[in-house]
Amino acid sequence: MILSLLWSVMISFTVSAQHAIERGVLNFDNNRIFATKGITVGVSGKLALCSHAEKGHIILDVQGGVAPYTYRWNTLQTTKDRTDLYSGTYTVVITDAVGTVHTERIVVQPPYPLILNPVEKADASCSSGNDGSAKISVKVGRGEPYRVTWSNGLTDTWEATNLEPGSYSVTVADKFNCDITTTFEIKAASEGMQVSEAIQDLGCSGLSNGSINLSVKGGQAPYTYQWSNGSTSKDLINITEGDYSVIIKDQTGCSFQASYAVKAATQMGLKETVQPESCAGAGNGSIQVSVQGGTAPYMYKWNNGQSTSKLGDVNAGDYSLIVTDAFGCTVEKKFTVGTDSALELEVLDQTKAACAGSSAGSIHLAIKGASGKYSTKWSDDPSAGLNRENLSAGTYHLSVSDESGCNVTKTFTIAEAQALQARIETVLDVDCAIGAITGVAWVSIKGGVQPYQISWSSGEEATREINFHSSGSLKVNVTDALGCTSQTEVRVDFPSQINKAGRLDFDYRKLEISSEPEVQVDEEIIFESVISDDFIGWEWSFGDGNASKEKDPIHIFQTSGMFEVTLTAYDIYGCSSIEKNIIQVNTPLEFIAIPNAFTPNGDGLNDTFIPKLRAVSTFSMDIFNTWGEKMYSVSGLESKGWDGVYQGQVSPPGNYLYQITYTSRDGQLFTRTGGVTLIR
CATH class of the missing domain: 2.60.40.10 (Immunoglobulins)
Known part of the structure; x- marks a missing residue:
């Protein structure tokens, strides 16, 4: 009995609790107890098919109620989640541990086409421009919301702007994650800019003479330039080593960007090989240099005037060199050429031949620094010593050797004095007014050594110019400071009188x-x-x-x-x-004489009809027959007149009329008319 009552109470409590749970609250002894919430279900997974080859799946997220739960699908499956589903409606009944039941109806959508309209696009203005755009829209689909993803990173926007020329894609997905992708190309409306550069690296170390010269083609001029160093000019000049970038824009806003490097010059240095002269005064020393760094070609300037990389055939001593490269950079260095032996040939005195053809030249020498005994050998006289006398003009070679084997050679040239030359020149000085004549002679002197002594055959001394008054021979003798002489003679003519009036x-x-x-x-x-x-x-x-x-x-x-x-x-x-x-x-008077007849019979007399004219400037004449028909017309003062022929036919004898018009020298116009008889 007690057991039956307890069971009845439990059932009553359970039912009451169930209702209370559904209401969300229980009361025990006036204390409020919160009950468990009802079952809620979250549905996810692939709930729409994008193609007939796909299968859907359902994932449930069950909350509330009292776990564990049991599941029963309308397809009799009892798993929580479902996979490999065709499109259709799926119902699941979820029961928790206390018997609470929740029914969820889920639809797996069948495939539905997602079709996009053609991309509406605008090309960029140039290949370097970023003013292209593209716009996409859905033609057929399940409806909002759609997700839009552009290949350049833009999302959830139907229009992409600021596009550079190139290939792009856009993907549109519907609310069931079914998507479609389309590609398109943004082209350039005009050719972009092409830029070529000519870079001049630094010419010399430490200088600022670099440059970047640009050549711009394409785009639309004018162009603007913005360099990384702040310059806005097309080219950069007098710049230092470093990297330089530039942004070039044309009139449409298209741009080109590039970077250039200006390199520093390599500092120049010299490396030398010095060859000492074999003997003092031998003049066979040399310095060979090589240039390191700089920019070829190089120019060489030695302090003795030589201009090659090798200084050759020099005596012992100090020498300096300045090397200049292609950019004008210079390096300078000093060198010393030594001597292997001290043998030296010293010239004490050398004189040339005093007069042309004489043998008065001389050479006086001394030997210094010889090792032991020395020997001399002249090219013209092997037995001659260091002092030579009575030498004629010419070239002489000497070779000196000492016991050490050092050999010194030297060439001497005995110059011949310039030949003394004298020439007599003459002129007649005429006074036309009085008929007087004076002869003047002077001597021209070349060569020799001043001062000169001058002696004329006429007796004058120490003067270059004399007068003469008769025909004959003149002689002059010239002697220079060295005693060289020159004599010359000339024949002079002297007229007896000059022309007089009356002829x-x-x-x-x-x-x-x-x-x-x-x-x-x-x-x-x-x-x-x-x-x-x-x-x-x-x-x-x-x-x-x-x-x-x-x-x-x-x-x-x-x-x-x-x-x-x-x-x-x-x-x-x-x-x-x-x-x-x-x-x-x-001034001649006007005159015109008109004959009254002419005979064109070919005898040379009166064969044409022409008036005699004088003092007239223009003339014209017309001939008519008695019927008024024009037979002949002429104008000009050189006319020979009418010969009685009309249109190639001989005109018959008879009377004809003339009209003559002429203009006088003072511009007056006259007309004369009358008759003339043609006689045959």
């Missing part, structure tokens, strides 16, 4: 005979001279600004007036004679 005259006449005796404007006038044979030159002046050097010139006066014509003649001494005449030139 010069001229006349003039018209070149064409006319009825007018006076000289007219535009007439050819010939001037006929009478000039003595003593005159060798002449010149005419016509008084109108014109001149001539012809002997009998023809001249035309262009204007009227009185003109003084002058003839000047010159003799061999430069003296002149003058003859003048006054010529009256008149």
Whole structure:
């Protein structure tokens, strides 16, 4: 009975507790006790299929209730999680330890297409630009939310900007992690910049003479430059060693960036090999140098004037060298050339031959530092000693050897004095005004040694210039300070008199005979001279600004007036004679004479019809028959006139009409008409 009551109470409590649990609270003796919460389920896993080849899975996260739980799926499986699922609806009943039941309905979505619209893109303005853009959108899909991932790192944005030229991809995933990826390329709208450089490294150590010269092509000029050292110029000059970077932008904002290195110069140094001379004064010492560092080619400057890397054939002593490389950098060093032996040949005195052809040269020598006895050997006289006399001009070679074997050679040149040369020159000094003549002679001297002694055959002494007044021979003797002499002779001519006036005259006449005796404007006038044979030159002046050097010139006066014509003649001494005449030139009067008949029969007389004209500047003529038909027309002062032919046919004899128009020299226009008879 008690057991039955206890069971009844327990059942009653259990039911009451169950309701209390569902309400979330229990009361015992008025004390509030919190009950266990209801079952909650979190669902994850692959709940949508992206393709028919895929399988889904379900992962449950059960919370609340009283563990452990039991699971029963509508497909009769009893596991908590499910795998290898096709699309469809899956229901699971979850029961906890106290019998609480929770039912969860889960759908595995079937495959659904995710289709993107074509990428909307804008290319970059240039290959170095970053102003490209791309935009993506979903054409078919399950709906928001979508996740967007760009290959350049952008996420959750439908548009990517600031893109450089290149290949990109974008991936769009739906809320079930089904995704699709598309690729695209951002191109350059224009060619980018191409930059080439010419770098000049530092020329000399410690200097700041480096440079970077840029050559920019492509893009759109003008360009701007921003160097890492703050410069905004295209090129860098006078810069030091180091790295330099530059950003170049064109007009569109496209940029190019590069870095360049300017290297330091290698400091120059010299390494030498010195060869001492074998004997003092032998002159066979040498210094060979090699340059380390710097930039080839090198220039060498020795203090003795040599300009090669090897200083050769030098005596013992101190020498200095300056080496300059291609950039003008220099290094200087001093060297000492020693002597293996002290044998030395000293020149005490050397004189040249005093006069041309003489044998008065001499050589006086001394030997110093010889080891033991020495021997001498001259090329011209092996037995000669150190002192030579009476030497003619020439070259002499000497070799000296001592007992140590040291040998010294030297070459001597006995120069010949410049030959003393004298030459007599003459001129006649003429006074044309009084007819007086004076001969002048002087001596020109070359060579020898001043001062000179001068003696003339006419008796004058110590003077280079004399006068003479008759024809004959002149001699002069010149002696220089060394006693060398030169003598010369010349034949001189002295005239008895010079040209005098009275053998010069001229006349003039018209070149064409006319009825007018006076000289007219535009007439050819010939001037006929009478000039003595003593005159060798002449010149005419016509008084109108014109001149001539012809002997009998023809001249035309262009204007009227009185003109003084002058003839000047010159003799061999430069003296002149003058003859003048006054010529009256008149303006011709207008004249026209028109014949009344002509006979074109070929006998040379009156064969054409032409008027005689004078003092007219223009002329024209028309011939008509009695019916008014024009038979002939001509213009110009050189016309020969009408020969009675019309259109290649001989015109019949008879009367014809003429009209003549001419202009006088003063510009007046005249017209003459009349008749002429053609006679056959």
